[in-house]
Amino acid sequence: MTPNQVRELYDKEDELLLIDGEPTSYDEAATEESWLNAMKEELASIKRNNTWSLTNLPAGQRAIGVRWVFKLKKNAEGKIIKHKAPLVAKGYVQKKGIDFEDAFAPVARIETIRLLLAVAAKESWVVHHMDVKSAFLNGELVEEVYVTQPTGFEIKGKEQMVYRLHKALYGLRQAPRAWNARLDRSLKEFGFSKCAHEQAVYKVHKPNYIIIVGVYVDDLIVTGSNEEKIQDFKRSMKSVFDMSDLGSLTYYLGIEVHQSKDGIVLKQENYANKILKLAGMTKCNAAKYPMEHKLRLVKDEKGKEVNPTEYRRVIGCLRYLIHTRPDLSYAVGVVSRFMQTPKESHLAAVKQILRYIKGTVGYGLMYQKGGDGKLQGYSDSSHGLNLQDRRGTTGVAFYYSGNLVTWSSQKQNTVALSSCEAEFMAATAAACQGLWLRNLVSNLMGRKAVKVKLLVDNESAIALMKNPVFHGRSKHIDIKYHFIRECVERGQISIEHISGELQKADILTKALPRIKFAEMRSLMGVEDRKNEVTIQGENIG
Template identity: 55%
Template sequence: YVMVEGEELHLGAIDEPCTFAEAEEDASWRRAMDEEMASIIDNKTWCLVDLPAGSRPIGLKWVYKLKRDANGDVYKYKARLVAKGYVQRQGVDFEEVFAPVARLESVRLLLALAAQEGWPVHHMDVKSAFFNGELKEEVYVVQPPGFAVAGHEHKVLRLDKALYGLRQAPRAWYSKLDSCLLSLGFSRSESEHAIYGRGTGTARLLVGVYVDDLVITGNDKLEITHFKEEMKKLFHKSDLGLLSFYLGIEVKQEVDGITLSQAAYTMKILEKSGMVGCNPCHVPMEPRFKLSKVSTAPATDATEYRSVVGSLRYLVHTRPDLTYSVGYVSRFMEAPTTEHWAAVKQILRYVAGTQHLGCRYTRRDKRAVLCGYSDSDMAGDVDTRKNTTGVMFFLGPNLISWQSMKHKVVALSSCEAEYIAATTAACQGIWLACLLGELQKKEAQQFTLKMDSKSAISLCKNPVFHDRSKHIDTRYHFITECVEDGRVEVEFIGTNGQLADILTKALGRVKFQELSRNWCR
């Protein structure tokens, strides 16, 4: 973790209109709607027609959003014309809707690799991205509020390209972008379909796609500039320069590394929960702290509880230290009580005192290798007696993936619990190794998995031990096959060096801070 220096945050309180009638009275919002309509018309998104017999048009509405920067200041008024896609019928108005986006683990791996190699990371945004998606289905919509064609108010619009809100819009846009990138010589990653690569050696270029946001990096600045020019010929794009703000995550690029943090988002959580100015604490959860679903404490507002915990879950993307505690309080979403809310408030107090912490990716080792840690507690859940697994992976000194999850089965011994955790880690590690190999244009390399259970390591290496473990589900024996094939090398590490310990239980202040520092070594 590293402290991100910055000025005090001031989040504005400008209202966003809820209806067209409210928005048209404001010149800024009216200008935003005119820009949206101009973009739609230039893109030849629709044509004015009479509604065919038996067809039903889909309604449209305006959605208004203030775009803010990392400091919370408004830099753009955004008006979006959205189709009421919830009335669409599958098989009539649309078929398939799935569209891949880059997992944040993939984005972190991409940034860690860029920091490792000293590459700059650039950011591009496609303006009105979904308008570029070409529709295969015949879809009709009503004319937009406030922009009906005079004398033809009874007519409807037949869509040739997608609108925001349509169920198939994300898939149509991804198909369009995918075909364009492939035509430019990129190859799509088999492990992550939203990551693309082109070139080799000193001309290697990597692109990560999250809907309309493109993260671009490579070791040749001229190649990055050339790619931007190619994309501008295909789409209306905004060149945002070096990546500084992405999906609510603040990115700071320096000579010696890249820092990720969510300070502005953290402040929003504290404001929403009424915890601004609270007394901070040193750990998110007290040692040996336990909660149960069966509680005699008074019930609390379930909607507020779910909202705050859900917000904290997104904060975990740059805060591994919150992973266990936030995951633990997430188990009580159904019927939270004041006891559960008190645990959430302690997490918020810890967050208030560590608002500027974030992940730091450094350039310390040119030959960084993938290394993982897996750990498990024993019967930690009070209600079900199931175990909690902690898994984390490093690329050299940089932490790129972490997860804390409750097992789906009850383990009969600590050996079995660690063995199941190792299988979970092996699955994650193999995927990361394959993705890393594709990014580097190399074969997937063997990675090391460190565990603090010698009996579980023996079980991974020696099939004869399965005679004592016949009750273990066959899927958990996958780790043994990985070890035999040479894809995974398991190593013993003492409990004091087990970094994943922080993902399986609440720790004391000294141990908690010691492990946190190790992640930034």
Template identity: 40%
Template sequence: MDVTFLESDTFFPSPASNSTLQGELRDEEQNWWGSEELHVEDNPAHMNDGNDMIEPDVQTFVGVDMYPRAEPVSLANAESEDESPHSSVPDPNDPPSENIPEVSSPTTPLHTNAMDTSTGYVLPFRHNRGKPPNRYSPDIEERRSKYPIANYVSTQRLSEPLKAFAHTLSSCNIPSSVEEALSDPKWAQAIKEELEALQKNKTWALVVLPEGKKTVGCKWIFSIKYKADGSIDRCKARLVAKGYTQTYGIDYHETFSPVAKLNTVRVLLSLAANLDWPLHQLDVKNAFLHGDLEEEVYMDIPPGYTASSKAKIACKLQRALYGLKQSPRAWFGRFSSAMRKYGFQQSNSDHTLFLKHRLGKVTALIVYVDDMIITGDDAEEISRLQEQLSTEFEMKNLGGLKYFLGIEVARSRQGIFLSQRKYVLDLLSEVGLLECKPADTPIVPNHKLGEYTDQVPADKERYQRLVGKLIYLSHTRPDIAYAVSVVSQFMHCPSEDHMDAVIRILRYLKSSPGKGLMFSKNNHLNVDGYTDADWAGNISDRKSTSGYFTFVGGNLVTWRSKKQKVVALSSAEAEFRGMAKGLCELLWLRRLLAEIGFAPSSEMNLFCDNKAAIDISHNPVQHDRTKHVEVDRHFIKHNLEEKIIRFPFVKSEDQLADILTKAVSTRNFYDSLDKLGIRDIYAPT
């Protein structure tokens, strides 16, 4: 039937009406009443003038109420009214009636006063009326993540000592300010011990600051030292000077001091894995305090140190202190003199490596500021060296190598494993990407990163800080070497696209935080290399990118991905320049191994996938297309004639260095990682 909507008539019934019908049903009811009136024409009360609608008498149809309305009935009254059609038989198990609250029956109308129209229209009763459950709330801390970090890193496959060590690293918090440290008893004790050591060593003298002199600031740095079993050895507080406020020619003169190459550390680890050498770790307490200071330097009063005087009191430094520009040079000079006194020779390949040959055996010590690693096959000399160093300096024997420069070291019968798991987790936590969606590769294939005039600038300081941390992380993660090399080219003017590329590297790290290098026992010490180049791959200046991997004893020890400085005119030229760079690295490894006592007995292999570059190396024909690479040609030609190097051809699908020059597919990327010896012992089972 048709329904007529009028402005003066509502579709829903009002509370004042006796009808509970709505819409079409109400119209049907009115028509039904009208049809009944046709049979009662004798009643004059139902007659009209023909112009108005028939108004039925409610009293006439009181017996035919199709939708009776129930009166309010309480549960207490329902038990006493047996004649009520809504009464129910009481259950003997029900509680007494006086304990039952008086509530309305489900058939109770919402408004008992039918004439009250001030409250408006109310929907009929609904059995599930109520507040819906709060299915989402941003305030809930323990909400489930779609990509929890536990799905990508685990310690289930580790031995109990390594598992305890990993858990200890993850559960330690280092204070970020001196106020926070002083509120913790163990860190306050560490500050007290450092100040006592400085006073005992007569590092400074409290004096009145002379006129015209400026002071150097200072701050506290906190770290945690671990034992060989992974337990915490001690909380360490170190006072460092703010050397960046020093003036050249007044506060310092010479500053150069060699720092250990991590490439050398990896070579020693490969030798230790193949030859079953022990690895001992030593730490020098307050190493820089052993260096003598020649310049006149004044420093501010350290935070937490009180001096009772109203005058301008300063610390006149009498010995070198951490943070001063000349301190590393002073300390290393003192340490080198002591090692030469013990009969050790300083390596020409790495000046921080000290070697001693005795009775056909070798002992090696490498130092990185105040952290030392001792290895070799002469157990007697290693023990004697530890005693001599303890006599000369205040040393701390940390036992077997476990944690070195933020690198976690795990050793088993399978070999030696290096990773920076904690470093990655801390970095992801700092950026807020612990629960992000992981990426399969560190950089998208066929990327178009470059410098454009319409690019949106990004936060330069944040960009540089993140890229700097990724550069240090690449010392154990060659899988991100190419991606980090690309993003590091835009440090001077980063854009949002460049920042997105950095975030993608972090998302890739989320997929495998515990991935690292495995040094296995391969029972040989052969030296091999892979070199490759991507011709004119940079879209900004069309320069090529070259890269190489080198292996010692079957283990990956060095790698590099770098954009070439000149534009190559052909792919052969780009590959030829890449071969020259890879050859330089192999020659350095050959010289280092010869000093240790394991010079390669045969030619070193440098694999290349470009036949034109190999032909130019073996057949040095001078013409217009090779004249501009003449220096590299003579360099390669000399080493070929001396039987030092050879260039075997390798297929492009077997070229391991391909991932250092371009963004490859996901399948090729992971195939190369397996061949490089990159593993993840922290992967969940």
């Protein structure tokens, strides 16, 4: 992409922002009633929560500035559903130990979200979605913090006065931590306990029902075995927080969720179209696979340079698309290795991925209901395919009740001397992920942890995993990779052989031929979901 094309792209985006109606300043927003109402609603919420009190600035203290941020909230189809105007503190001027202490707050990992959805699909549970309005305003502050009066809403005759914050504002460094502590306390008062293996998941187990809550900042997903108890929980939350009940989950963290009597579909069709639009490839020819078979990308020192900012931007978007598209993992992982100084050869590989997305925008994952409720993993590795450092690529995939919940495609940290050693290291990485999933499922469902089956297609590697004796083939391998032997000995993981034709992780380790790629993609459960647009109990596609 030439510099002129990049500039045109940014100009088009600026035009789109103006069309969408997101102002960049108070003066722009003040001309529209919808934005004025949004600002008044924000201040009303601040007042209801007793977030601040007007006072004179004490000697030796400083006031942090605030600004309005204007954002349109849209649904999966891109339609505007709400005007939001949060008042944001300029937290970048805060200093640790003076203005704030702890800032970190846990959020649920994306693989945890997928696991919750897979559990709900298996059990035929409905997944609900709730949103906390002005969530950070509920966080109680320990520190003494002052902010200036917001632009356009200064109190006449008292413009020199400031607000002392009793609760957090968006933008404050400690705001996420304060809000999370407040939410944690409330959920525990309702009888929930925090999951030991995922700090942003809460559950309550009773003899006749289970309720699970996943937290991502101010978004809550709620599922469980008793709909009546879930509605009681919603009412309890509304009595404490100002919340929006969004009903059945349909859109979460950029992922389109379609619930039906057959299961749950996850996809990112609209996001994929946005990536194509961003890259200027909405009218490109579709491709059958994301990367040419046996393609070996190198640094290409003599190649022609391309715009690194735009290259990284597209790669960043593609990496988020992987959350529902494991078939893209290997190809995106390879092109991600050249973000420092990308060349035309690297950009050509990215365009191939985009052409493949063009032909598969409706593809996604289907979580079927029913199943055995067991975890099954696959681990595979390529050996010596990287021409520069000869490190292999580890591919790991785990299924819960037959539904793909987590996967990874990652270059190995060390050079393997043989394919056996490469597979051994890949299986160890899979064992770590498998143990975490095993414990998480056990904790969520209140059941005894069961053995995880791990399928490997290399007989020598399996023998090495089961053999507790160090010998000439393994004494040089880093000690951390022998962790899997202990897992086997303890009965936490069982290792079994599987043929290469059925190795579902193969697609995560190398660029496959077109027919083989299509077969592996189907085995992983990635299929065209373009016409399967359903909601709970009703088909709308």
